[in-house]
Amino acid sequence: MSHHDERTFVMVKPDGVQRGLIGEIVSRFETRGLKLVGAKFMRIDEELAHEHYGEHEGKPFFEGLVEFITSGPVFAMVWEGADATRQVRTMMGETDPADSAPGTIRGDLGLDLGHNVIHGSDHEDEGANEREIDLFFDDAELVDWDLDAAEWVYEDEDH
Template structure:
């Protein structure tokens, strides 16, 4: 099933120069980048994005961090893209992430785990994509290698 998912290189990943490495991993996997932008998240967007955590004690720290420096927001497309991206990112806590995953290779701290990706809850990816991207900012195109990626 072809689907789209949202991924964000968080401020720690941007500051550490990991955008290219992270983009390369998803491209190497065969996922298609259909939207991307470097942006500074404002407080309102951060609160909307993390709305499910509003009542949790870490909400303030989370929103303060995500608004502290630029992020790199992306939309990836591919067969089972949501599950593929979740696997490639690794566990939320880098200490629990396997080597070879993005968080396992680059994350050092739960609060500085380099990337965010849409969870597997129905509608999460669509909701996050709409928060960060207008429809006009997303591209529909066929990659030349698609016949070699999918049956």
């Protein structure tokens, strides 16, 4: 990982998994030049849901949000690249698919606010990316590419 790279947490939510959108979503980040360093197909239990969405506790949509995120499998990922957290948020679009521009993931694939197919760490919340990566992944599950072959694909001023 070079000095300006960072890692961010991204997750295809249960609606995206159920609709068969994992491949489409992974493909968008791959072709945008981000590097996949971790991925896990999993169920989120109540405890993890409360930790992950703790900031929304007490809001009227909280219980529904927990019920939704625990309702089926999710595809959790860690992506790495220059300014990765902000890049991913830009590619995702707005929280509400109705406000998201065509070309963004939610603008193209999202159905409504409760079914917006993807989560990505908030780039305006300092350290949210690292906190969420730690919440979902053990260090040993994150993979260093460290391949010569990767260097010509991902041009880097350090090389």
